[in-house]
Amino acid sequence: MPKLEFWFEYASSYSYPAAYAVGEACREAGVELVWKPFLLGPIFASQGWKTSPFNLYPVKGQYMIRDLERICAKADLPFRLGDVYDWPQFSIAAARIGLIGADEGWVETFTKALYRLEFGENKDISHEETLREALGGVTDADRVIADSRTRETKNRLRAQVDEAMSAGIFGAPTYRVGTEIFWGGDRLDDALEWAVENAKP
Amino acid sequence: MPKLEFWFEYASSYSYPAAYAVGEACREAGVELVWKPFLLGPIFASQGWKTSPFNLYPVKGQYMIRDLERICAKADLPFRLGDVYDWPQFSIAAARIGLIGADEGWVETFTKALYRLEFGENKDISHEETLREALGGVTDADRVIADSRTRETKNRLRAQVDEAMSAGIFGAPTYRVGTEIFWGGDRLDDALEWAVENAKP
Numbered sequence: 084m085p086k087l088e089f090w091f092e093y094a095s096s097y098s099y100p101a102a103y104a105v106g107e108a109c110r111e112a113g114v115e116l117v118w119k120p121f122l123l124g125p126i127f128a129s130q131g132w133k134t135s136p137f138n139l140y141p142v143k144g145q146y147m148i149r150d151l152e153r154i155c156a157k158a159d160l161p162f163r164l165g166d167v168y169d170w171p172q173f174s175i176a177a178a179r180i181g182l183i184g185a186d187e188g189w190v191e192t193f194t195k196a197l198y199r200l201e202f203g204e205n206k207d208i209s210h211e212e213t214l215r216e217a218l219g220g221v222t223d224a225d226r227v228i229a230d231s232r233t234r235e236t237k238n239r240l241r242a243q244v245d246e247a248m249s250a251g252i253f254g255a256p257t258y259r260v261g262t263e264i265f266w267g268g269d270r271l272d273d274a275l276e277w278a279v280e281n282a283k284p
Numbered sequence: 285m286p287k288l289e290f291w292f293e294y295a296s297s298y299s300y301p302a303a304y305a306v307g308e309a310c311r312e313a314g315v316e317l318v319w320k321p322f323l324l325g326p327i328f329a330s331q332g333w334k335t336s337p338f339n340l341y342p343v344k345g346q347y348m349i350r351d352l353e354r355i356c357a358k359a360d361l362p363f364r365l366g367d368v369y370d371w372p373q374f375s376i377a378a379a380r381i382g383l384i385g386a387d388e389g390w391v392e393t394f395t396k397a398l399y400r401l402e403f404g405e406n407k408d409i410s411h412e413e414t415l416r417e418a419l420g421g422v423t424d425a426d427r428v429i430a431d432s433r434t435r436e437t438k439n440r441l442r443a444q445v446d447e448a449m450s451a452g453i454f455g456a457p458t459y460r461v462g463t464e465i466f467w468g469g470d471r472l473d474d475a476l477e478w479a480v481e482n483a484k485p
Contacts, residue, residue, distance in 0.1 A: 130340075130343070146452060146467060153464075253344055265351075266347060
């Protein structure tokens with residue numbers, strides 16, 4: 084069965100509609116989906132950026148907001164990127180939980196719920212109450228949050244970020260099929276096509 | 285009739301397959317196409333970049349090359365971005381000719397020919413002989429090259445770049461429909477859909 088990795092960052096606005104689209108698209112295409120939460124911060128830092136490019140280049144930031152308004156409207160997803168918090172949000176705690184969810188099979192439900200709280204309701208995803216709300220119906224929140232704070236989980240997230248850098252990933256979302264990477268939510272169809280083509284005998 | 289502006293830069297690798305796709309796509313969709321050659325250099329400079337982001341961020345540069353190999357293979361276009369010249373090329377002379385071509389109706393033919401020489405054959409588009417080759421069957425090359433060097437044409441190109449900046453354009457290719465901009469070749473369908481939707485009575 085062909086396989087696609089979905090590399091996403093919980094602070095990334097473009098990862099939000101992508102997370103809503105990727106599961107169904109893979110199921111329809113008969114492609115196995117692997118959720119890969121990671122952090123962009125260390126990758127940006129390695130190329131000399133101290134914050135998001137949307138802050139460094141305001142004209143891109145303005146475009147991103149308008150573009151996501153359109154993309155989310157089309158996908159029937161709420162989008163309100165208010166100025167109630169500093170952009171981007173702190174996503175380390177969320178990424179550690181996402182890692183566990185990827186192991187245990189509930190990452191899609193958690194991720195969709197968290198993105199909707201973040202970008203649809205302007206909630207702060209570094210707050211434990213927001214993470215608990217997203218974990219809500221999914222699993223035992225106390226146990227997961229405790230697990231997410233262990234050294235083992237922290238090290239696994241570091242390793243995941245290292246893997247992203249080694250793979251040449253520099254933005255989110257990124258789809259990866261074997262060694263091929265496709266950057267940007269709008270490249271999902273290309274990535275799926277690549278996965279299906281290359282799985283042929 | 286709905287209208288779409290195609291903002292492109294002759295030194296931009298992603299503009300190359302986009303220039304090959306946009307004409308037919310607009311004709312099929314019944315959308316009027318306006319070719320808008322411009323320069324990214326002054327726009328990059330205004331945000332503190334002294335060269336292309338693909339030079340500033342080598343990991344993005346590597347991705348761009350691989351991505352264009354895939355995109356061009358799919359579109360059956362030759363692509364060889366060798367190291368025989370410094371990236372990016374000097375595109376001012378080409379952009380001035382493109383402006384005249386947009387007025388006179390031969391911009392599409394010239395532009396496709398020039399991009400193919402640049403990215404398919406590694407020819408230098410700042411050389412007059414390359415420009416003449418692209419003008420080839422199209423029109424009177426002597427007259428066009430003379431026109432492209434007049435103060436009037438130079439000022440028109442400056443005005444076109446100013447218009448791009450005012451419109452919030454920061455990369456190429458960009459599609460513009462009214463005040464909406466869509467950045468990236470892969471957004472052509474979205475831009476066309478927007479044009480058609482918004483032309484409805």
